Amino acid sequence: MKRIKHAVCSAVAAGLLSGLLAQPGLAANVEGPSVFWKFSVWGKSRALTAGPEHLAARLAEETDGKFQLKIFYGNQLSKAKENLDGMKVNAFEAAIVCNFYHPAKTPALMVMSLPFLPIKNFDTSIAVRGALYDHPAVVADLERWNAITYTSTHLPQYEFMGTGEPPQKLDDWNGLRVRAGGGVGLAMEKLGAVRQSMPATEVYTALQRGIADAVSFPFTYAHGAYKLQEVAKWFTGNLQPGTADCPIVLNKTAHEKLPQQYKDLLQTLLPEVDNVYRTAYGKADEKYLPIFREALTEVTYDAATREEFQKVAGEPIWRQWVADNQEKFDAQGVLDTVMSAGSGS
Template sequence: MTLTKTLTAATLAGLMLTTAAPAANLDGPSVFWKISMYGNPRALTSGMEALAEKVAAETDGKFQIRIFYAEQLGPARENLDGLKLNAFEGAGICNFYHPGKNPAWMVFSLPFLPIPNPEADRYVRSKMFEHPAIVADMAKWNAIPYVSGLLPQFEMMGKGDAPLTLDDWSGLQVRAGGGLGDAMQLLGATKQTLSAGETLTAFQNGTVDVAAFPFTYAHVAFKIYEEADWYTSNLSPGSAECGWVLNKTAFEALPEQYQDLLWDNRDLVLDAEQAAYAAQDEKNLPLFEETLTEVKYDEEALNAFRTRAGRPIWEQWVADNQDDFDAQGVLDAFLGYAAEAAAQ
């Protein structure tokens, strides 16, 4: 599933122009925030870059936010540890990089959750970022959930013979985390929970055959398409939460006007992310269609996959976590918000 074209490159350009407009509406102290991020600047990071511009403009440069890319401040799997140590003021995290550190967040990676479109996805994720269990997971690491990364539905990109049937997945080494990885195991594949930055090397040396990434932007951002032979276009097996969290100590130390500035601009971040994903789709889809083999499953195959790897994975996740937190309550909340979004 790709993003709707209502948010285009022109929309993104408008957002960036808006954030760059000189305002200097707020007075306050000089503050410099470091945000730890893995990988290079890309669609996922466009929202926080827009926020940094907005914050600087509103405070006449007194409140500066800088994203440090390529794991300059620490490994991707240790960003939560860095927040707990007050090593930086915010971070991009991916829930399946460290499932034991954020068990409730793994609800975002359950396969085949009923999210029909990007607008519904945004509604559900924004609501879930306020859920007590999601907040509690971050509190253990001196962190506050800020905004979702709004990752699009994942699709697969691989080398070698394309899996034209569900049985063809047996024996493949698949980079996929969380419930999506569990779903692939039910098809006979072996799951690999590599970070995004590690995946290209694994592709090149043959230890991974297939990579699940948010479609389409991440396959290009991490150069997977350069090594791949084929891609799936309609498997839409699920997503993950690679979102943004803030250092609780640092946030609470801000003057109230700076706290409000961050909190009141969450929609700005989300708007910029969605616009960037849509712009990437417009550019990437023709590239994929020209250079790679498209794998598109019929409805019978998709229904078989959903039956085998949808609700059974949900139920197992609840059973595995019920003694540690209210996993059923977290799942019910997610499904409830999804129903609300569908009714709007």
């Protein structure tokens, strides 16, 4: 399934479309058979689940309740690392999957965990992820698991919170113990930091007890959700060292069985789902940024310093990723797709 091609990737365009579709009397009711889909996700209702929650409500609204999408939280249907396995055996019809939970299952999608990719804002996220999901290597990744991408949950760029002296320049990261996974962790190692791995639920205590000097999370909602500002002394406001990718995926077999009008409805609602994430993460920034700035020292980097970060801790990791994967799939083509979509948006 192809994502809708956005002629204009902007908050205004998405907001207008969402508003038009939501107004009573303007959106035609979609007739069709009764369909019941199960959606698998770990944890509880939060910003990450705002998209499927909105989709479930709108599907029911547009079909008079005939297309039901029921969300099962807290690993009721599957563990987070096994959602693709559930897709393969048709255990459920939709799920959120994260590339970092199973790198070997979706190797091409791991490009989104490389550091310092050109994803500077939400519009760029839509452009980059939309182009990436259409790349044959990513399509093949998901098809092996009987899955197709719907859209992304658009995880924000990561930032750091930490204790001790704020790292104002590259050399200041040398020797710091940082909790950072994926490409962000590799990037920090290039700067001389000591990479640590720990569950998200342990980072508060790690900072509090001096076990870690800095931790990375999607900014700002995850930092605020785990209340790290209570034990941190500083945060980076514009480092943007990288992100990850957690797409909403659909069971390919189930999607193919849908009547065409339901397939069309899913596509029509896709920009609304994207815009829900724009709003959810925006509200988190509105809530948490003033709190962070009141309590902590904000570390910002000028353009020259960020370019130096990318040169030292980004580009070498890009090249290594391509070299490690080029014989498995078109790794250079995947990376080029991301870079082109990011620079052109």
